[in-house]
Amino acid sequence: MKENIKILFEYYLAGKTTPEQEKMLMEYLADPENADSEFYGIMESAWTAKTTETDYSLTAVNGLTEIWEKVEKRRSKSRLFSPLLKYAAAVIVIISASLGWYLYRNVQQATQTSITFLSKTTQKGERLKLILPDSSVVYLGAESRLTWPSRFVKGNLRNIQLEGEAFFEVKHDTTSPFIVQSGEMQTRVLGTSFNIYAYPEDETFSVAVRTGKVGVSENSTGKLRQLSLLTPGMKLSYHLKAHHYDIRNERISEINAWIKNRFAFKDVSLANMFQSLERYYNVRFELKTNKLNDCRYNATFTSKSISDIMEEIRIMSGKKMRYKIDNANKIITVWGEGCQ
Structure with missing residues (x-):
């Protein structure tokens, strides 16, 4: 009998028990006369090996409640706090942790597959105001193209691509840097407002800062090389053919003048x-x-x-x-x- 219970318990941890086998196991758990059973060696190992962070997810809570209800049907309320219950909790912690990771992995995979890329292109003489998924605002200039993901994931980079001109008002988020890729030039911020001029057919790209701080880098050889950190009123001009840049001061009122x-x-x-x-x-x-x-x-x-x-x-x-x-x-x- 004891040997069968040990095997049954191992099956339970592996999620291989039938409803009838589960009922047999719960009845054994509910019987206080089995307190000195060798079976508890297995349960003790399961308890000590559990993760240090208890799973409080809805799956774990519901599962633990279900076990407790099964135990309560077979014993009086005065014996509810038997040492057996800590092992019952260990069982659900282990199972719910595995189930929780499985669900998390599936959600993450679904998240990755559900993110699509959107783009908007303007014609000559056309300008648009766009609201990105993180509530950042983009004023897209004439004959320009902006590409961005359908949603941003908290803690990950907010990557977008620009060809042409745009003025950005980026929502501050220290955990998710905002990165604009424009050809060989990369602009990185946490939350600020700035203008990018980056038409592929032109010989010069530029970044001008209205508020906050902006890091500008070059990525012409597959390696990122930081060019400069800009503060309000600074404008960096990057010359594509020479891979050279210069910085000068700009009137803050003129940085986004074109949107007005x-x-x-x-x-x-x-x-x-x-x-x-x-x-x-x-x-x-x-x-x-x-x-x-x-x-x-x-x-x-x-x-x-x-x-x-x-x-x-x-x-x-x-x-x-x-x-x-x-x-x-x-x-x-x-x-x-x-x-x-």
């Missing part, structure tokens, strides 16, 4: 200015001369039409630049003798 229809240009060539204006206003420039290539400007345009902007540029050039706007085809033809 204010476009600021600082010491930029006319060609680069036209490239940005093409994206913002959904037009196409045609330069008929090379004499304008060396012209550089500092300018800020606030809520102006493209025709007003062109007229201001003409005046800044000393009226040496000329232009013609074809509204029907959204083409602006530019020529002239140079700039002032």
Whole structure:
């Protein structure tokens, strides 16, 4: 009998008992006359080998309650706190721990498979405001593409990808760093607001910080190399071909000016200015001369039409630049003798 109970108990721990075998085991547990049985050596080992952290999950609690109820049916309330019950608890702790890990593993696998990637692409002249799963806000610029997971997992990296321009207002989370991958440039934050300019066809990417701290790294050879840690008012420009970068100060009010229809240009060539204006206003420039290539400007345009902007540029050039706007085809033809 004792030998059979030992085998039955081992089967119970392995989850191989039938309802009839389980009933037999519970009746043995409920009988105080078996307190000196050799069977308790097995139970003592099970008790001492259990994890130091008790499982308080719903599965464990319900399982332990079920065992107690079975025991209570076969003994009086005055004997409920027999040493046998600590071993009954050990049984459910072991089983529920195994079951808990099984359920956890399945949930984790389901979590991994349920995460999908979303993306949004804007056209020329289009801007969007997006809310990410962690409540971070992204203002996506014209002719840009953002890719992000359908949800972020607490404690893991919040990885997203950007091609183009975007201003980020990242929700603070010290356990889940927020990382933006833009070609060879990686931007890492915990919670801050910053602007990224990263059009693949351009020669220069940039990161400018409005609030908080931002770490910028280069990943051109498969190895991450930290470039700099930026604070508010700092702008890092990364030159793709030379793998070189420089840092300068930027007016904080201009870092996200474009989301408020204010476009600021600082010491930029006319060609680069036209490239940005093409994206913002959904037009196409045609330069008929090379004499304008060396012209550089500092300018800020606030809520102006493209025709007003062109007229201001003409005046800044000393009226040496000329232009013609074809509204029907959204083409602006530019020529002239140079700039002032």
